Amino acid sequence: MTEPGKMSDDLKEVFKAFVKLAGAKTESDMKMMNAKACGKMVKDCLPKEVSGIADASVFPKYKEKGKPYMLMENFPQFIRGCAHEYAKLKSKDPKLPLDDPKVEKYYQSFVTKLSTGRPNVKEVKVSKTGNVDKLTDASGYTGTHKERFDAEGKGKGIEGRVDLQDDSGYVGNYKGAGTFDEKK
Secondary structure: OOOOOOOOOOHHHHHHHHHHOOOOOOOOOOHHHEEEHHHHHHHHHHHHHHHHHHHHHHHHHOOOOOOOEEHHHHHHHHHHHHHHHHHHHHHHHOOOOOOHHHHHHHHHHHHHHHHHHHOOOOOOOOOOOOHHHHOOHHOOOOOHHHHEEEEOOOOOHHHHHOOOOOOOOOOOOOOOOOOOOOOO
16 A cells, blocks of 8 residues: 555656646645646546546545645545545445555556646647638738728727717718817
8 A cells, every 4th residue: 555645756747737737837836736727637637437526525625724725745645535436436335445455446546547647738730731821811801801900910909890980070971070169
């Protein structure tokens, strides 16, 4: 049985990778995993059934009291808690003890999966055919679409989408607004 509280370097790296993905910037933030990062980690690395269990019952048990995050020191216990709940689900025995061999088997399996897992983030690729350049070049646009962009290709905003009328005069087409009282 693995010593509780001990964590391999691979697990620390996985912990930090998911915490960083959730927005951690400083070194002290890298030691605190929030529910969002935890949910992403469980979804990407562990079996599907663990996702609901971890979010609803295991994460709240191992997070800091009154805080929205779990510390890195509690991560091995969190994995063991997930393995325990998963073993109870699989064996259909709600009173399965924590030191059962099934729990240890699932714990070792989860540690292996987490050690090799990384955040599953889709990468945005640039088109190799070059068609995207034509679509984003506003100089080739015609009709009303041409009116939506200026000479540099930047959008004009509301002015490019709506015909704005100047209703400042008494008569609709009066062009000399504000000049009535001027002396000539």
